Amino acid sequence: MSVFPVRRNGKSMKICHILTITLITLLSGIVTFVFSGFEATANKRGPVNVPSRREFNINNITTTDSFPYPDSNYLNDNSYHEYVITQDNTFKHGYAEVKACARRFPEAIIIGIQKCGTTALAEFLGIHPQLAVKKEQTYFFSSNYSLGLDWYLHQMPCSHGNAITIERTPQYYYMKHVPGRISEMDRGMKLILIVCDPVQRTVSNFAMAKYRNREHINSRFEEEAFTFKNDHDIRVNENNLYVDKSRYAKYLQQWLDAFPRNQIHVVNGDAFSINPVQELRKIETFLNIDPYIKPFHFERTPVSGFYCLRSKSRRLRCLPRTKGRAHPVVKQEYLSKLKQYFAEQNELFFRLLRIEGFIW
Ligand SMILES: *[C@@H]1O[C@H](CO)[C@@H](O)[C@H](O)[C@H]1NC(C)=O
Numbered sequence: 001m002s003v004f005p006v007r008r009n010g011k012s013m014k015i016c017h018i019l020t021i022t023l024i025t026l027l028s029g030i031v032t033f034v035f036s037g038f039e040a041t042a043n044k045r046g047p048v049n050v051p052s053r054r055e056f057n058i059n060n061i062t063t064t065d066s067f068p069y070p071d072s073n074y075l076n077d078n079s080y081h082e083y084v085i086t087q088d089n090t091f092k093h094g095y096a097e098v099k100a101c102a103r104r105f106p107e108a109i110i111i112g113i114q115k116c117g118t119t120a121l122a123e124f125l126g127i128h129p130q131l132a133v134k135k136e137q138t139y140f141f142s143s144n145y146s147l148g149l150d151w152y153l154h155q156m157p158c159s160h161g162n163a164i165t166i167e168r169t170p171q172y173y174y175m176k177h178v179p180g181r182i183s184e185m186d187r188g189m190k191l192i193l194i195v196c197d198p199v200q201r202t203v204s205n206f207a208m209a210k211y212r213n214r215e216h217i218n219s220r221f222e223e224e225a226f227t228f229k230n231d232h233d234i235r236v237n238e239n240n241l242y243v244d245k246s247r248y249a250k251y252l253q254q255w256l257d258a259f260p261r262n263q264i265h266v267v268n269g270d271a272f273s274i275n276p277v278q279e280l281r282k283i284e285t286f287l288n289i290d291p292y293i294k295p296f297h298f299e300r301t302p303v304s305g306f307y308c309l310r311s312k313s314r315r316l317r318c319l320p321r322t323k324g325r326a327h328p329v330v331k332q333e334y335l336s337k338l339k340q341y342f343a344e345q346n347e348l349f350f351r352l353l354r355i356e357g358f359i360w
């Protein structure tokens with residue numbers, strides 16, 4: 001770390017300003033602000049065009065305008081450098097460190113599957129220092145494509161050093177224009193696909209829709225996912241959206257047509273929810289980054305049964321409660337019908353991807 005003690009002699013208003021604000025943010029210990037005036041680069045990973053540490057004289061900071069916003073590195077569209085002012089333990093001195101960072105196009109995209117844990121996956125990968133994860137969905141290659149690559153780039157988080165940028169929009173998996181668009185931008189794109197038991201996925205998707213769309217509030221899962229001719233003729237409703245979205249093989253070929261198999265990494269979402277570390281390790285290997293994520297980073301909460309992240313300050317960070325939304329209770333006979341219905345699709349899916357070890 002390159003640190004620059006702030007001289008207390010020859011104080012200017014700016015120093016006072018900086019120290020005051022630094023003190024306000026003692027809790028985090030870090031104030032981030034943006035140095036504007038540089039063009040954002042469309043660079044992929046590689047050396048950023050400035051030294052990663054640069055000495056600057058705290059008297060001549062030209063960015064006091066944007067300074068009062070902690071974590072403001074997303075505010076300025078042209079942000080290119082990030083300056084981090086930290087405080088030493090005695091709080092007698094301010095220290096300034098300059099880190100270069102740049103927005104970059106992603107080198108990996110979590111393309112799906114909805115309701116299989118993409119939120120947790122993005123959240124958990126975010127703790128890796130060699131990854132810069134865009135956690136909110138951009139929908140760029142699907143609905144926001146007309147906004148252009150510049151827009152897309154500016155959605156990306158600032159990434160330090162050699163960090164790889166990742167985005168996550170699970171809707172992509174189902175959209176037929178998306179694979180071609182991604183490949184057109186970057187044929188070497190790495191794709192991460194987290195999959196889970198399609199029966200559970202269908203139920204979970206229904207639960208989410210019921211929660212989000214009020215019109216579904218009184219409908220029952222069985223009524224939506226099945227058609228009833230009579231008591232003896234109960235079939236899976238193929239026209240139901242949530243059923244359709246669980247037919248994974250149906251949407252796979254469009255990806256295999258656009259990308260070589262070795263650029264697609266399949267994450268076992270059921271295993272991931274039981275033991276995230278094991279699946280995260282495989283992703284580290286796939287992305288060619290150092291093994292960093294350890295069991296220490298996770299703690300299972302007794303209430304939801306979900307894993308939470310343990311941050312440096314040892315406080316637990318959990319996913320929002322809606323992620324643990326209760327599923328409707330569905331009778332075993334209906335679940336069995338669904339399981340039977342998906343069996344053929346599943347086999348095809350496994351065969352096309354040459355994967356095994358899945359129990360659905
Ligand atoms: C601030 O001053 C230092 C030393 O005079 C100089 O090297 C640096 O480029 C200046 N920084 C800015 C942002 O003007």
Ligand SMILES: *[C@@H]1O[C@H](CO)[C@@H](O)[C@H](O)[C@H]1NC(C)=O
Pocket residue numbers: 138139143144
């Ligand atoms: C991007 O797409 C999403 C989903 O269609 C939409 O909600 C959002 O407003 C779009 N963003 C912009 C900037 O248009």
